[in-house]
Amino acid sequence: MRFLFKTDYEDDIRLFPHSGYVVSYGLLLAVLLIAPYLLSSYLMSQLVFVCIYATVGVALLILTGFTGQASLGHAAFLAIGAYTAAYLQKYNVPFPVYFLAAGALTGCIGALVGFPALRLQGIYLVIATISFAFIVEEILARWESVTNGNEGMRVKALSLLGVTVSRDSPTFYFLCLAVLVLTIVGTLNLLRSPTGRAFVAIRDSETAARSMGVNVALYKVKSFAISAAITGFAGVLFAHKLSFISPEMFTLQLSIEFIIVILIGGTFSLHGAVLGAIFIVMIDPFLTYLKDDMPGIIAGIAATFGAGAATAANIQSKVAAFAALNGLKGAIYGIIIVLFVLFEPLGLYGRWLKIKLFFQLFPLYKRATFKRQKIYVKSERNR
Amino acid sequence: MTYFRAENLSLHFGGLKAVDAVSFAVERGEILSIIGPNGAGKSSIFNLISRIYRPTSGRIFFEDQDITEQPPYDIAKLGIARTFQNIELFENATVLSNLLVGRHRHSTTQLWQELLFLPSVRANEKLHRRRVEQVIEFLDLEPYRDKLISGLPYGVRKVIELARALCSEPKLILLDEPSSGLNVEETDDMSFWIRDMKSELGVTVLMVEHDMSLVNRVSDRVIALNYGRVLAMGSPSEVQQHPDVVAAYLGA
Numbered sequence: 001m002r003f004l005f006k007t008d009y010e011d012d013i014r015l016f017p018h019s020g021y022v023v024s025y026g027l028l029l030a031v032l033l034i035a036p037y038l039l040s041s042y043l044m045s046q047l048v049f050v051c052i053y054a055t056v057g058v059a060l061l062i063l064t065g066f067t068g069q070a071s072l073g074h075a076a077f078l079a080i081g082a083y084t085a086a087y088l089q090k091y092n093v094p095f096p097v098y099f100l101a102a103g104a105l106t107g108c109i110g111a112l113v114g115f116p117a118l119r120l121q122g123i124y125l126v127i128a129t130i131s132f133a134f135i136v137e138e139i140l141a142r143w144e145s146v147t148n149g150n151e152g153m154r155v156k157a158l159s160l161l162g163v164t165v166s167r168d169s170p171t172f173y174f175l176c177l178a179v180l181v182l183t184i185v186g187t188l189n190l191l192r193s194p195t196g197r198a199f200v201a202i203r204d205s206e207t208a209a210r211s212m213g214v215n216v217a218l219y220k221v222k223s224f225a226i227s228a229a230i231t232g233f234a235g236v237l238f239a240h241k242l243s244f245i246s247p248e249m250f251t252l253q254l255s256i257e258f259i260i261v262i263l264i265g266g267t268f269s270l271h272g273a274v275l276g277a278i279f280i281v282m283i284d285p286f287l288t289y290l291k292d293d294m295p296g297i298i299a300g301i302a303a304t305f306g307a308g309a310a311t312a313a314n315i316q317s318k319v320a321a322f323a324a325l326n327g328l329k330g331a332i333y334g335i336i337i338v339l340f341v342l343f344e345p346l347g348l349y350g351r352w353l354k355i356k357l358f359f360q361l362f363p364l365y366k367r368a369t370f371k372r373q374k375i376y377v378k379s380e381r382n383r
Numbered sequence: 384m385t386y387f388r389a390e391n392l393s394l395h396f397g398g399l400k401a402v403d404a405v406s407f408a409v410e411r412g413e414i415l416s417i418i419g420p421n422g423a424g425k426s427s428i429f430n431l432i433s434r435i436y437r438p439t440s441g442r443i444f445f446e447d448q449d450i451t452e453q454p455p456y457d458i459a460k461l462g463i464a465r466t467f468q469n470i471e472l473f474e475n476a477t478v479l480s481n482l483l484v485g486r487h488r489h490s491t492t493q494l495w496q497e498l499l500f501l502p503s504v505r506a507n508e509k510l511h512r513r514r515v516e517q518v519i520e521f522l523d524l525e526p527y528r529d530k531l532i533s534g535l536p537y538g539v540r541k542v543i544e545l546a547r548a549l550c551s552e553p554k555l556i557l558l559d560e561p562s563s564g565l566n567v568e569e570t571d572d573m574s575f576w577i578r579d580m581k582s583e584l585g586v587t588v589l590m591v592e593h594d595m596s597l598v599n600r601v602s603d604r605v606i607a608l609n610y611g612r613v614l615a616m617g618s619p620s621e622v623q624q625h626p627d628v629v630a631a632y633l634g635a
Contacts, residue, residue: 009512012479013505186498193497193504194483194490197476201484204473211433211471212551213459213488222494268475 015188032177036170044173048241049281050274051176052234057261057273058183059230064259065267066196067223068203069117072255073129076136077228079250080106081235086153086245087146095158103232110228114221133255140247152246155239167241176237183230184270190226199223253330260333264340266347275348287329295320385444386411386587387555392441394427394611401427403611404441409555414581414588416598418622419608420631425591426468427611429557432589433458433465445555460488464553466544468560468591474533478543481532482518485550486511518549521583522576538569545576549584556580558590562597570597577601595623607631 004017016022036044056074063069081102088098113132120128140147147153157166165171190196198219201209206216239245257280265276299316307315322328344351358365387409394402402424409415417425430436432443434455442451445461453461464485473481489511492504519528522542527535532543541564548556561577562570574597580586592598598605598619605622607614615625622628 009509012512013508189500189504190494190497193492193500193508194487195494195497197480197484198487200476200480201473201487204475205471207435208467208471208473209484210455211435211459211465211467212484212547213456214484215454215456226494 013192015185015192033174036173041168044170045168045241046281046285048167048173048176048237050277051173051180052237052241053258053261053281054274054277055176055180055183055234055237056231056258057265057277058180058187058270059227059234060258060262061267061270061273062187062190062199062230063223063227065262065272066191066203067199067220069220069223070122070126071129071227072126072252072259073113073133073136074227074231074258075250075252075254076133077106077110077231078235078238078254079136079140079245079247080109081232082155082239082245082250083140083147083153083235084232085236085239086155089156095160099233099236102236103229106232106235107225107229110231111221111225113228114224117224118217118220130252130255133250133252137247137250140250147247150247152244155243155245157243158240167243172240176241179233179237180274183233187270195219195222256330256333260337262347263337264347266349268346269349271349271352272347275352279348287332291323294323385409386446387589388444389428389432390442390444392428392431392443393439394424394431394436395439400611402431402438405608405611405613406441407606407613407616409587409589412581412585412587413603414577414590414601416590416592416602416605416619417608418592418595418598418605419614422610423608423631424611425608426559428608429465429559429589429591432463432557459551462552462554463557464548464551464555465557466541466548466559466561468563470537470540470544472532472540472544472547475531477529477531478524478527478535479515479529481543482515482547482550483511485547486514488551489514514552515550518546521549521579522546537564538566541565541569541573545573549580549586553586555587555589558588558592560591560593562592562594570594573597574600 004011006012011017016025035047039047056078059077060071060074063071084102084105085098088101093101113129116128117125141150143149157164158172159165160171160175163171165175191199198209198214201212201214202216202219202223210216242249261276261280262272263276264272264279265274266272295316298319299312302315303309303312340347346353385408388406389408390406392402392405393400405424405428407415417428419425427436431438434453438451442449444450445463448461450458450461473484476484490507492501492507496504519525522545524539524542524546527539527543532540535543541561545558545561548558558577561573565573577588577590578601581588588601590598590602602619604617605619606616607622607625607628609627609631614627614631615622617625
């Protein structure tokens with residue numbers, strides 16, 4: 001185990017506490033950079049979605065994890081980013097311009113949503129953000145002159161510096177990766193400066209934050225604006241990746257997926273956003289696999305235990321009918337959230353830290369070594 | 384010219400007069416204690432000063448400036464810091480970052496500079512950390528600086544709250560029952576620190592306290608309150624012998 005002896009204020013400020021971090025993150029970056037030349041096109045596509053979801057996850061972490069303001073409206077911010085890109089693209093606005101414009105517009109709208117949020121706490125804020133998401137969804141469906149209504153909009157391949165970048169090309173993946181890395185670095189910078197600490201202060205005790213000179217209203221609005229702007233940037237990439245957007249893509253389900261990203265990844269560290277994004281992107285093909293193959297497998301097991309051919313076929317069709325039920329995916333998501341909140345409130349990243357600690361302390365690790373804390377669910381105590 | 388002055392300060396909740404036409408002044412560099420039975424309105428006065436409550440009537444002046452209408456976050460910017468009776472720390476952050484929040488009123492950097500972590504932000508951070516380190520040394524908090532608050536015992540949290548208030552380099556500090564929940568030894572430490580704050584750091588102290596031995600040891604003057612009204616004002620011994628104060632405490 002390594003002991004850090006701090007001899008300088010820099011030791012607390014720098015992003016990589018010691019050389020081990022530089023090596024491991026360097027290796028990770030190297031792997032990510034050669035990934036397009038190793039992985040199949042399907043996995044590359046999934047990796048691009050991981051980058052986009054992780055970017056939104058970081059945005060949501062700023063708002064929910066660090067400022068303590070829950071939001072179920074991030075699908076709407078993503079939609080605003082995506083539609084801004086699609087609309088401006090029709091008028092041949094170059095990519096860098098509409099990319100920034102989408103972020104700026106979404107940030108402004110995020111700030112506007114932040115204002116009513118000043119008066120709301122906890123579950124009421126969640127309801128307000130859901131309403132906002134519904135309003136946006138409805139506007140996208142009705143404002144046909146701009147959004148093309150329920151027919152949706154095509155998004156052309158983006159062109160960067162005169163070169164067309166297809167949505168399946170390595171360049172597009174590198175672009176998404178760059179956006180993710182820049183978002184993470186920017187957020188880390190924020191968290192080690194006064195603004196980030198003010199966010200955390202608001203999360204833990206608004207009264208104390210106020211009495212220390214933090215303008216709580218201003219910082220809540222800032223948090224909303226930053227979170228929304230980052231989600232807007234992700235929205236542009238999302239639109240390009242899908243090459244077609246329509247209002248029914250940006251539903252409550254998507255907002256819940258973003259919440260799952262941070263809940264399952266861990267709400268106390270940016271690692272959580274990335275781990276959660278990997279989880280949510282990879283669980284979809286896994287569920288599809290279960291849906292397609294489970295009925296056959298279960299029928300096969302039943303047959304080996306002596307069920308007749310007719311019974312096995314009956315079981316197979318029943319299981320298949322169950323797997324095809326509407327809303328089953330939502331139920332599975334719900335169960336996953338409940339299990340994580342109950343048994344691993346620190347998420348996948350918390351689990352990773354425990355495993356790491358286990359090996360660092362090898363024969364000495366006890367469960368109590370790692371103090372369990374509920375970080376996400378904050379009581380109503382401090383107003 | 385007085386340093387800090389409350390004039391006819393009142394706080395009514397419907398018919399209940401929590402604070403009723405209270406006037407007092409604090410001189411620069413003194414330690415003034417407010418005593419009184421439970422529900423006398425001591426903490427309410429603190430909450431009026433730090434603008435958690437809005438006074439029903441009356442005015443508050445600090446350094447000849449009327450601060451009655453200032454928003455709560457500006458009170459800290461003026462140099463008035465406070466602690467809370469039931470500790471209000473940032474539970475899921477480290478001691479160091481709690482103390483750095485105390486530096487918030489001195490932060491000058493803009494959001495975009497922080498996103499890029501420009502050299503100016505870095506220089507500011509180092510300055511903040513140097514100041515915080517001085518407070519950590521002053522209050523002997525070295526063993527706890529990187530610990531999470533949620534894992535610390537009550538007595539230590541009490542000191543950290545004091546430290547957070549000191550990190551803002553206040554001119555006036557409001558201590559709401561600094562010794563509640565502390566054992567005899569910790570209360571002794573607290574009384575030394577309160578006196579050192581005055582003599583070494585030049586901070587003016589306004590304090591609500593129940594522990595009369597602590598009040599006697601540190602206070603220059605004492606105000607006794609009951610039912611939101613001032614009963615007596617003067618030196619610690621004068622106030623304790625005042626017949627109204629004796630009656631309020633003993634119910635005679």
